[in-house]
Amino acid sequence: MTRTDEELVAAAQAGDLDGFNQLVSRWERPIFALAYRTLGREEEARDVVQEAFMRAYRGLHAFKGEAKFSSWLYRITLNLCRDWIRRERRAPLVAVPEGVDPVDMADAQVNPAESVEDLVARREMSAAVSRAMAELPEEQRVTILLKEYHGLTFQEIAEMQNCPLSTVKTRLYQGLSVLRRRLERQQKEEAALRRATWESTV
């Protein structure tokens, strides 16, 4: 039977290392995704994941379960990402795919039914979203990340960011509105570029 996070945390606090291993196994991918989307750098995201779990392990005895274990982990991860950005004085990097390699494309083709054209379009959209997100203010970006990719409730995000519920919703609304305008603009620019390329070759 699958144990809940709370049960695994209790076991780990009592010295059951396997309990902690199971927690890591369960949460490593979401934590990596959060770090990667926050920093835009894979290697740095890996470092953050490692450090986040190290801190979680060392601080587990102090975790009282007032928040969910996952929220606690997310908070540790975001703090580490923020520290890294401030220390390095670098903005989140925009992960732009380099060209279209058929082998690489085959690897990325999660759904076999997806055509290469669809896959290319999805990759372009991924890069466009990454670019647009990197330009958002930190509070809006983190709010969107926690809500869209990690499914936290407004209340959980408010507690994590130490702000009122209404602020979370405002940040989300403003962030999504800015993203929407930027993505629409990018799509128009790309369409214009494709049209110009096509006209020049005809």
Add this chain to the structure above:
Amino acid sequence: MCNDRERLIDYVYGETGVEDRRRIEAHLDECHECRTEMTGLRGVRDDLLAWDVPKHEPIWRPFVPVSVPARRAWSTWALAAAASTVFAAGLAGGMAARGWLSEPADAATTMAAAVPPGEAVTTPVVVPAVTADDLARLEATLLDRVRIEMAEQLKQVQVPAQTASMARISSDAQFNGTETRLAVIEDWMDDQIRLNNIFNSKFGSLSSRTSSLSEQIELSRLQRISLDGGVR
């Protein structure tokens, strides 16, 4: 409703009550502006789904609990207990002969009590899986060296010291002069202090080495985890 973007956000994310949802839907049926806004928000949420995260190998290497075998615990303690017994016996002999040196005997008892059986070795040591055997071997080697060294040095110390003491006791019985008796007592003091110092240096060294071994193991674990811990 048109100016209440928070409610629209609640609706888009499905975090409204049943009644509120009905009211918002009724408004959306009538308000083109809010309907466009909601469609736009849903559209950008769909776009966000396209943002991929690269595939990666597991980053964290699972912890594996490693307990140092009890054999080493028992041997270390037995050695310490044997050493303290020998020393206490030597002191008792001296005290019986001279009614003296009660203070060092107390010190010896305190030292023996300061090393409870198995304390340093039954504590589970957490190390990454790959280095556990290396650390256990290293610890076993060091403990074996300490044990052998300790046993040899104790053997060398006990025999001459006890022989010399017995010789002085018998020779002391042959003298009745106060000056001679005092000289013998001083010799006894020197012997016992020397024996005590040697014992302290060996037994204290063993205790500190045992505890420093545990610290070294923990330190090694932390250093390894800091350097590459969790990374495959």
